[in-house]
Amino acid sequence: MKNENIITQLSIFINNEPGRLAAVAGILKEFNIDVKGFNLAESTEFGILRAIVDDPDRAYDIIRSQGVIVKKTDVIGIAIRDSPGSFFEAADVLGKAGMNIDYGYAYSNKDFDFLFVRVDDAEKAAEVLKDAGIKLIEKSEI
Numbered sequence: 001m002k003n004e005n006i007i008t009q010l011s012i013f014i015n016n017e018p019g020r021l022a023a024v025a026g027i028l029k030e031f032n033i034d035v036k037g038f039n040l041a042e043s044t045e046f047g048i049l050r051a052i053v054d055d056p057d058r059a060y061d062i063i064r065s066q067g068v069i070v071k072k073t074d075v076i077g078i079a080i081r082d083s084p085g086s087f088f089e090a091a092d093v094l095g096k097a098g099m100n101i102d103y104g105y106a107y108s109n110k111d112f113d114f115l116f117v118r119v120d121d122a123e124k125a126a127e128v129l130k131d132a133g134i135k136l137i138e139k140s141e142i
Contacts, residue, residue, distance in 0.1 A: 003122075003123060003126060004138040004139055004140070005076055005077070005126040005130075005136040005137070005138060006074050006075075006076060006122050006123065006126065006139075007052060007074070007075050007076065007077055007116065007137070007139055007142065008056035008057070008072050008073070008074065008075075009050055009051065009052055009056070009072070009073045009074070009075045009116065009118070010049075010050070010051045010052075010053060010056055010059060010060060010063070010070055010071070010072060010073075011048050011049070011050050011070065011071045011072075011073055012024055012048070012049040012050075012051060012063060012068060012069070012070045013046055013047075013048060013068070013069040013070070013071075014046060014047045014048070014049055014068075015045070015046050015047075016042055016043065016044065016045055016046050016047050020047075021040070021047070021049070024049060024063070024068060027062065027063060027066050027068070028053070028059070028063075031058075031059075031062045033053050033054065033055065033058070033059045033062070034053060034054040035051050035052070035053055036052045036053060036054060036107070036142045037051070037052040037105070037107035037116060037142075038050060038051040038052065038105075039103075039105035041103075050073075050103075050105070052075075052107070052116060052142060054142075056072065060072055073118060074118075074122040075116045075117060075118050075122065076116070076117055076119070076122050076125055076126050076129070076136055076137075077107075077114045077115070077116050077136060077137030077141075077142070078090045078114055078115045078116075078117060078129060078134060078135075078136060078137070079112050079113070079114050079134070079135035079136065079137055080106070080113050080114055080115050081113070082113055087115065089132075089134060090115065090117075090129060090134055093128060093129055093132040093134060094117075094119065094125060094128065094129070097124075097125075097128045099119050099120065099121070099124065099125055099128065100119065100120065101117045101118070101119055102117075102118040102119060102120070103117070103118050104116060104117040104118065111141075112137075114137050
């Protein structure tokens, strides 16, 4: 059984031209895929939509079947408070453990705020953070 603190993120590659993001969003809408959090990064030729969705395996299959390049990536969700220093605590713990955060993005819902982060070893990062008393989000909480 996979660690409940490891969350599957979809990285969806989108040409950087008008209407392409809407086309991908339309696929998600058509197949009733709920986007729980996302980040959009761009380059000159394409963008990467990093998305947390309600059913990543199904969404992955659907998006691929529509001819869109998509990749699965493990991330962790770290509970943060809406106060100074909350982000520092998690970053500091990972840094002291010799772990680099490749990227991250925040999300907020009615119950709590959290930060999705991509690290080289999600399993080790989850263990290090939990050992430090930092709350992680489980898949079922998204």
